[in-house]
Amino acid sequence: MKVGVIGCGFFAQNHLAAWQAIKEVNLVAVCDQQRQLAEAAKTRFRAHQAYNEAEEMLANEDLDFVDIITTPASHRSLVELTARYGKHVICQKPLAPTMKDAKAMVDTCKLAGVTLMVHENFRWQGIIQKAKQMINSGKIGDPFLAQISFRTGYNVYSNQPYLAADERLVLYDMGTHIFDLVRFYMGEVSSLYAQTHQVNPDIQGEDAATVLLRHMEGTSVAAMNYVSEVEHDEFIQIPLRIEGSRGSLEIRRDYQLNVVSNKQLTSYHVPPTNYSLGSSLGGAIMESVVNIQRHWVECLNTNSEPHTSGADNLKTLELVFGSYESAENNIVYHI
Amino acid sequence: MKVGVIGCGFFAQNHLAAWQAIKEVNLVAVCDQQRQLAEAAKTRFRAHQAYNEAEEMLANEDLDFVDIITTPASHRSLVELTARYGKHVICQKPLAPTMKDAKAMVDTCKLAGVTLMVHENFRWQGIIQKAKQMINSGKIGDPFLAQISFRTGYNVYSNQPYLAADERLVLYDMGTHIFDLVRFYMGEVSSLYAQTHQVNPDIQGEDAATVLLRHMEGTSVAAMNYVSEVEHDEFIQIPLRIEGSRGSLEIRRDYQLNVVSNKQLTSYHVPPTNYSLGSSLGGAIMESVVNIQRHWVECLNTNSEPHTSGADNLKTLELVFGSYESAENNIVYHI
Missing domain, CATH: 3.30.360.10 (Dihydrodipicolinate Reductase; domain 2)
Known part of the structure; x- marks a missing residue:
C-alpha cells in the first residue's frame, strides 16, 4: 500500500516512523508547506518524494491513502481535497474546529466512497x-x-x-x-x-x-x-x-x-x-501509533470500518x- | 462541664470514649430508648445515671450540654426538646432528613439562645x-x-x-x-x-x-x-x-x-x-471525634461559634x- 503523508511536524514523526515499521506500507511521498520539513522527513524516513503542496502530491502520485497530520483548522480542506482524488484518508485529532465542519468531512468522504479514520491513538x-x-x-x-x-x-x-x-x-x-x-x-x-x-x-x-x-x-x-x-x-x-x-x-x-x-x-x-x-514522547505513544496504523491497514484490506472512523x-x-x-x-x- | 448523652448505639461509643478522655467534661448521664444500651454505656464509661427517656434525663439532671447520637429522623424532636430545656446541643450528622427540619432546628436553637453544633468530625x-x-x-x-x-x-x-x-x-x-x-x-x-x-x-x-x-x-x-x-x-x-x-x-x-x-x-x-x-473504626476516627469534642468545649468556654455550627x-x-x-x-x- 502506498501512503502519502501531509504534515511533517512534531507529531508526524511518530506516524512516519510507524509507517516505516509496517512492512505492508510503502512511504511514497511526504508533504509540508515548509519544504525543509518535507525534505527532512523524506531523508529520515526514506520517502521517494517530497512536496510542499498537497494537491501537487495527490495529482502526481499513485497513492492508496493519505495520512494528514496538520493543525486542526486545515483538516477540512485537506480531507476534502483527498476525497476529491478518491483516496482513503487518515486525519489527526481533533478532526475539525466545529461540528459542522466535522460532519461535512464525514459526508464528503462517504459520498466519495473513501474511508475516513481519525487517528485516535490512545x-x-x-x-x-x-x-x-x-x-x-x-x-x-x-x-x-x-x-x-x-x-x-x-x-x-x-x-x-x-x-x-x-x-x-x-x-x-x-x-x-x-x-x-x-x-x-x-x-x-x-x-x-x-x-x-x-x-x-x-x-x-x-x-x-x-x-x-x-x-x-x-x-x-x-x-x-x-x-x-x-x-x-x-x-x-x-x-x-x-x-x-x-x-x-x-x-x-x-x-x-x-x-x-x-x-x-x-x-x-x-x-x-x-x-x-x-x-520523543515515549514507548506508549509509539506503540499506540503503530497499533492504530496497523488497524487501518487491516481495515483497508478487509474493507471494514475503522473503530475510530x-x-x-x-x-x-x-x-x-x-x-x-x-x-x-x-x-x-x-x- | 456536665454532659448528657442521648443515644448509646454504635457510633456513640466513640463520643462516649472521647468525653471520657476530655478531663474538663463530666459524663453525668446517658440515655437510650433501649435501656440495656444505656446501662451498658453507663457501666463502660462510668456515667452517673442511665435513662431510657430523654425528657426524664433533661428534667432530672443539671446539664451544661447534650450530645445527640441517634438516627436522623429523631434529631429534630430531640434537639428542640433540648433547646426547650435551655441546654447547648451537639447533634450527629446528617442533621435532619429535610432542609425544612434543619432550618427549623437552627432557628429554634437561636431563639432559645443555645449553641448547636453538628458533629462533622472528618x-x-x-x-x-x-x-x-x-x-x-x-x-x-x-x-x-x-x-x-x-x-x-x-x-x-x-x-x-x-x-x-x-x-x-x-x-x-x-x-x-x-x-x-x-x-x-x-x-x-x-x-x-x-x-x-x-x-x-x-x-x-x-x-x-x-x-x-x-x-x-x-x-x-x-x-x-x-x-x-x-x-x-x-x-x-x-x-x-x-x-x-x-x-x-x-x-x-x-x-x-x-x-x-x-x-x-x-x-x-x-x-x-x-x-x-x-x-472499632480506627485511630483516625477516634482522633477526629476527640478533636471536634475538644473544639466544642473550647467554643463553650469562649462563647464562640463552632466551625460546624x-x-x-x-x-x-x-x-x-x-x-x-x-x-x-x-x-x-x-x-
Whole structure:
C-alpha cells in the first residue's frame, strides 16, 4: 500500500516512523508547506518524494491513502481535497474546529466512497486494550464508574506553539483523547456537565477542565489539565480506575494494571512494545501509533470500518463541543 | 462541664470514649430508648445515671450540654426538646432528613439562645487539618481542583442496619462528610451536578454517587460509594488531591501527605494521635471525634461559634439535598 503523508511536524514523526515499521506500507511521498520539513522527513524516513503542496502530491502520485497530520483548522480542506482524488484518508485529532465542519468531512468522504479514520491513538495502548479485555471478560461485573485523568506539567507549548494562542485548549486538544477513552470503556454518553479554568495567565484558552459524563449505563469523570505540578506527571501514562458491581481495575504508573475481581487482586505489568523508533514522547505513544496504523491497514484490506472512523469520532467531538457549551453556560449538555 | 448523652448505639461509643478522655467534661448521664444500651454505656464509661427517656434525663439532671447520637429522623424532636430545656446541643450528622427540619432546628436553637453544633468530625482528622494548613500557607498557590473519594466495601449495614432501608443512602450518610470537606478546602459552592447509582440490589437507596461542584473559585469532584471492591479500601482514610496554581497536595493511604510546591516534593507522615480508646473504626476516627469534642468545649468556654455550627451545616446539607435534586432531574442545581 502506498501512503502519502501531509504534515511533517512534531507529531508526524511518530506516524512516519510507524509507517516505516509496517512492512505492508510503502512511504511514497511526504508533504509540508515548509519544504525543509518535507525534505527532512523524506531523508529520515526514506520517502521517494517530497512536496510542499498537497494537491501537487495527490495529482502526481499513485497513492492508496493519505495520512494528514496538520493543525486542526486545515483538516477540512485537506480531507476534502483527498476525497476529491478518491483516496482513503487518515486525519489527526481533533478532526475539525466545529461540528459542522466535522460532519461535512464525514459526508464528503462517504459520498466519495473513501474511508475516513481519525487517528485516535490512545485506546490503542497495550495496557488500555488489556483493561478493556478485563471488562469484556466480566471480571469486574457491570462498570458503574470510570475515573480518568490527564494532568501534566509537560510544556505542550514548546513543541506546539499554536496551542498557547488557541481559545479552546485542553478540552479540544486532550479532551478528544480522553472522551474517546470514556466511550471505549463505558459506552455512549447521554449527557454531561463540565467546568473549565484558565490557570496559566500566559495562554488564551482553558488549561484545566473537569467533566462528569452520564452514560447509558454508569458514570465517568474526566479531569484534565496542562498546568499540573504533581508528584507523578501523568503525561502519556493515563491513570484510570473503573469500578464495577463485582470488582474494579486501576491503571497505575509504570504500566501496572491492578484488577480486583471477587475480592482477589491480580497485578499485571503491561509495558509498551518497544519499537525503538525514537519517539520523543515515549514507548506508549509509539506503540499506540503503530497499533492504530496497523488497524487501518487491516481495515483497508478487509474493507471494514475503522473503530475510530469519522462517523464514530463525531460522537467524541460532540462531547468536546458539548463540554464547552456546558461550561460556558453552567448547564447540563444533552447529547 | 456536665454532659448528657442521648443515644448509646454504635457510633456513640466513640463520643462516649472521647468525653471520657476530655478531663474538663463530666459524663453525668446517658440515655437510650433501649435501656440495656444505656446501662451498658453507663457501666463502660462510668456515667452517673442511665435513662431510657430523654425528657426524664433533661428534667432530672443539671446539664451544661447534650450530645445527640441517634438516627436522623429523631434529631429534630430531640434537639428542640433540648433547646426547650435551655441546654447547648451537639447533634450527629446528617442533621435532619429535610432542609425544612434543619432550618427549623437552627432557628429554634437561636431563639432559645443555645449553641448547636453538628458533629462533622472528618475535618478534624490531623492529616486533614495539616493539608488545610498547607493550602492556607500558600504552598500550592490558588487551588483550582479538589478530588476526593470515599469508596468502601466495608459492610455499613451490619453496624447500622437501618441504612439498608433508607431510600437516601450514600449522599445522605456519607455525602454530609464529604461535602463538609470540599467546603473546608475549596470554600462555598455555587452550583453542582450529581449522578447516582444503586449497585447492590439488596438495599433501597443509592450506594454510589459522583458529584461535580462549582465553587466561588475552583472545582471539586466528590466520588463516594458503599459498594467498592478496590485494592485499598478507602474507609476512614479518605484519598484527596488538590491542585493549585503553584503545586499540589495529595493525601494517600497510611497517613501520607505529599506536597509539591514549586516543583519540590515534600512528604509528611501524619498518623492519628492514638487515644487507645478502643474505637472499632480506627485511630483516625477516634482522633477526629476527640478533636471536634475538644473544639466544642473550647467554643463553650469562649462563647464562640463552632466551625460546624447548625447554621454552617445548613450549607453542607443543601449540597446533599441539591445533589438528589440534580441526580433525579439530571440538571445543574444552583445554590
